[in-house]
Amino acid sequence: MKIAIVGAGATGLTAGYELAKAGHFLTVYEKSSIIGGLASTFQIGGTDIEKYYHHIFTSDSELILLVNELGLSDNLKWYPPSNGIYINNKFYPFTTPFDLLMFDAVPLFQRVRLGLLILKSNKIESWNYLENITAKQWLTDKAGKAVYIKLWGPLLKSKFDVYCEKISAAWLWNKFKLRGSSRNKNGKGELLGYMDKSFGVIYDKLCRLIIDMNGQVLLNTQADEIIPGSDGSVSIRTEKCVESYDCVLFTASPGIFAGLANKHLPVDYKEKLNSIKYMANVCAVLELKESISPYYWITVAENDAPFVLMVEHTNMTGKSRYGCNIVYLSKYADALKPPYISENELIEREFIKYFNKLFPKWDSSGLINVRIFKSRYTQPVVTVGYSKIKPGFETPIRNVYTASMANIYPEDRGQNYSVKLGIEAAGFIDKHSIPVTS
Numbered sequence: 370m371k372i373a374i375v376g377a378g379a380t381g382l383t384a385g386y387e388l389a390k391a392g393h394f395l396t397v398y399e400k401s402s403i404i405g406g407l408a409s410t411f412q413i414g415g416t417d418i419e420k421y422y423h424h425i426f427t428s429d430s431e432l433i434l435l436v437n438e439l440g441l442s443d444n445l446k447w448y449p450p451s452n453g454i455y456i457n458n459k460f461y462p463f464t465t466p467f468d469l470l471m472f473d474a475v476p477l478f479q480r481v482r483l484g485l486l487i488l489k490s491n492k493i494e495s496w497n498y499l500e501n502i503t504a505k506q507w508l509t510d511k512a513g514k515a516v517y518i519k520l521w522g523p524l525l526k527s528k529f530d531v532y533c534e535k536i537s538a539a540w541l542w543n544k545f546k547l548r549g550s551s552r553n554k555n556g557k558g559e560l561l562g563y564m565d566k567s568f569g570v571i572y573d574k575l576c577r578l579i580i581d582m583n584g585q586v587l588l589n590t591q592a593d594e595i596i597p598g599s600d601g602s603v604s605i606r607t608e609k610c611v612e613s614y615d616c617v618l619f620t621a622s623p624g625i626f627a628g629l630a631n632k633h634l635p636v637d638y639k640e641k642l643n644s645i646k647y648m649a650n651v652c653a654v655l656e657l658k659e660s661i662s663p664y665y666w667i668t669v670a671e672n673d674a675p676f677v678l679m680v681e682h683t684n685m686t687g688k689s690r691y692g693c694n695i696v697y698l699s700k701y702a703d704a705l706k707p708p709y710i711s712e713n714e715l716i717e718r719e720f721i722k723y724f725n726k727l728f729p730k731w732d733s734s735g736l737i738n739v740r741i742f743k744s745r746y747t748q749p750v751v752t753v754g755y756s757k758i759k760p761g762f763e764t765p766i767r768n769v770y771t772a773s774m775a776n777i778y779p780e781d782r783g784q785n786y787s788v789k790l791g792i793e794a795a796g797f798i799d800k801h802s803i804p805v806t807s
């Protein structure tokens with residue numbers, strides 16, 4: 370078949386690779402000038418690095434299998450992380466169960482209850498009841514009010530803003546489960562994976578293989594409309610032309626899809642897609658002369674903080690490849706409000722001001738460079754009852770399919786689940802579509 374994929378992120382490139390392997394002719398449309406989507410890269414010191422912090426867990430089996438299949442396993446390295454939390458103007462270590470026990474921002478009894486809840490999360494198999502209660506209610510009932518108010522409330526607020534009190538407990542349960550499952554089986558603690566020269570090496574390789582198998586990846590090419598033909602074929606209109614395919618897989622957010630196929634979708638289906646909200650993300654990448662903390666990952670659990678997370682990437686990987694220390698400051702944001710709508714200069718000023726509040730002894734002459742990245746569609750908002758609006762592969766238009774981060778729930782979005790989704794979507798298309806164009 371002649372197949373089009375919209376989006377050259379992890380999902381689109383994996384699906385494209387699988388479909389090309391199955392003998393189909395692929396065209397991947399990517400509106401950006403580079404591949405990789407949210408996992409795309411830029412360079413520091415001549416080495417590729419993600420615009421947004423990235424690591425994987427030992428439980429990310431689909432991605433690890435793909436890395437092996439692509440012959441890239443030598444690039445994948447595993448590191449023990451060191452995590453911290455900043456709360457009540459203080460840094461707490463937060464890597465081991467012992468750290469949780471010593472975390473005195475929350476009363477001891479509630480800390481123990483939280484620890485037990487996290488442990489128990491690994492054993493929960495049927496999560497349906499969790500999807501109908503909020504994360505707030507689940508945490509408050511199972512671990513206590515202080516755990517919510519002091520710890521998870523500010524985190525959910527900074528991740529989901531106005532939606533924070535509506536987030537499904539199933540999402541939080543999965544977060545607990547994921548961190549637990551990345552603990553080393555020998556009891557030596559958590560390990561996080563990172564690819565030498567970035568995860569971009571995976572996407573570069575997928576792209577090259579698609580091209581080697583007679584496919585094409587069109588950069589700077591935005592799909593503007595998806596048009597069903599009367600014979601079952603599907604056309605994609607871009608600024609330059611209209612091209613017809615046997616089928617189309619759309620991998621960006623459902624709201625964009627609803628816009629592109631607008632005239633051809635029933636109203637109730639469009640309403641369902643448009644009801645899926647996404648958070649935007651604003652990320653500052655700092656290049657520093659000196660390391661700023663002993664931690665890889667610091668959760669900033671303060672209501673007045675302009676960023677929620679500080680990730681010192683080089684505390685995981687070392688700095689030799691980059692020639693400097695690299696710190697991400699990240700904030701999930703409402704797309705209609707600051708900081709997402711703010712000018713980069715203002716974002717930089719506010720982030721650096723708060724960074725200085727966290728580290729009063731830091732001398733700003735140690736700041737080599739700052740880059741600000743923003744993306745509109747970075748995290749689906751998974752509110753209570755999300756299963757009812759979660760999209761499937763099939764759409765009301767024959768031979769048009771969708772697979773995006775919105776399909777991944779109850780798992781939290783991440784490259785592993787994009788790879789898994791891409792493989793499954795490719796399998797579905799291969800099985801269910803038949804050639805219609807000549």
Ligand SMILES: Cc1cc2nc3c(=O)[nH]c(=O)nc-3n(C[C@H](O)[C@H](O)[C@H](O)COP(=O)(O)OP(=O)(O)OC[C@H]3O[C@@H](n4cnc5c(N)ncnc54)[C@H](O)[C@@H]3O)c2cc1C
Nearest residue numbers: 376378379380400406407421423424591592621747783784
């Ligand atoms: C701040 C942050 C931190 C993260 N940390 C991690 C992590 O530590 N580990 C991890 O595994 N994952 C992490 N992720 C998630 C990971 O990046 C995503 O799950 C994954 O990259 C999603 O891939 P995707 O292909 O589904 O979507 P996307 O990457 O969003 O790709 C969709 C693509 O479609 C393109 N597109 C959209 N509309 C059109 C159009 N009309 N025409 C043509 N092209 C179009 C976009 O430009 C984009 O390239 C993080 C994400 C963020 C934002």
